[in-house]
Structures are given as C-alpha cells and as structure tokens.
Amino acid sequence: MDSLKRLVIEAGNKKGGALLNVIDRLMINSSDKSIRDLFEFILEKSSVPYIGILKKWIFEGILDDNFEEFIVKENAEFKKEQVSQDLNNLYWLERFTFREEMIPNFLLKYKQKVLHTGKYLNVIRETGRDIKYTSTSLQDREAFPNSVVAAYQQEEHEQIDSSGLNMP
Numbered sequence: 001m002d003s004l005k006r007l008v009i010e011a012g013n014k015k016g017g018a019l020l021n022v023i024d025r026l027m028i029n030s031s032d033k034s035i036r037d038l039f040e041f042i043l044e045k046s047s048v049p050y051i052g053i054l055k056k057w058i059f060e061g062i063l064d065d066n067f068e069e070f071i072v073k074e075n076a077e078f079k080k081e082q083v084s085q086d087l088n089n090l091y092w093l094e095r096f097t098f099r100e101e102m103i104p105n106f107l108l109k110y111k112q113k114v115l116h117t118g119k120y121l122n123v124i125r126e127t128g129r130d131i132k133y134t135s136t137s138l139q140d141r142e143a144f145p146n147s148v149v150a151a152y153q154q155e156e157h158e159q160i161d162s163s164g165l166n167m168p
Contacts, residue, residue: 003035007042016069017102020047024105050104058114060131061121063096071107072115073099096122 003026010022023046027039053070056062063074078095096119103111121131 003030003032003038007039015067016050017071017099017104017107019069020050020104054107054114057118059121061118061123061125063118063122068099069102071099071103071111072096072118092119092123095119 007023007026010026011019014022020043023039023043027036027043030036030039050070053063053065056064057070057072063070063072065072065074074096075094078091096115098111098115107114124131
C-alpha cells in the first residue's frame, strides 16, 4: 500500500508522458520484485492511450491528442495556406513542436524521429497524397525504438523522396 500511496503522491496531476515517467521511475527504483511487477503492470495499462496517439502520429501523420499529453504539440496558428503566401514562414519548424515534459524516458533518444516522422506524413497528407504504411505492433515497450526507426526510415526514404518535397 505504501508504494501505491507513493505513486499517487508523486503522480499528482501529471498526465501522459510525464505520468508514464513517474511510474517508470518508481518501477526501476523498487527493490521488491512484487512491487516492480505491480508498477510494470500499471505502466503497461497506463501506456495504452499514449501508444494509440503515437501510432496515429508515426504511421498516419495525425495528431489526436485532445488532452495535451503527447510528446508533440500542434501550433494551430500555422496553416498550410500560409505557405503559398509567405514561402519563408515558419510552418515546417513551428507547426508541430515538442511538449518536453511529455516525452517518456523510453522515447527520449528517439524524440526527433517521432517528431519528424509525423511531420513528414502530415505534410504529405495535407498535399492530398495517399499514405501507405504497414504499421507494426507497438504493444511492447521494448519494441518502440524499432517501430519508430522503421516508420521514420520508410517515410523518409519512400514517401518524401517520391513526393518531391524537400524538407529537413
């Protein structure tokens, strides 16, 4: 019970990636195997909504984050229509950016790939092109890195190169 009490206190009002980090840290720092197993179970179940948002972002370029708990945030001020009006606007750089406090530890070193994969797909989607990607399973936390890298590489090499768009 003390461990669950500690989780409630440390979690406070955290959500999304920030909450996943609290659970992950408590799991890693626990010396009792049964408590680690409990936190691992809680982390697995708590990750389900986050994984759903991640899948839509890296496989479809859709940011479906109604509660602002994902790694990426959208700046609605920047619209694709502005690109034709001002070719030097900050659309690519500023439309989607990081929400630093929502980056889960297990995605930290892949955050650039997560951001750019979704951005690429979003731009392609907004130009009316069809996006074809066979998504892989993201149920296992350990599989995240490989899935993110695979999505990034496929979109970077196949979709972007074939679209003729020149993006960083």
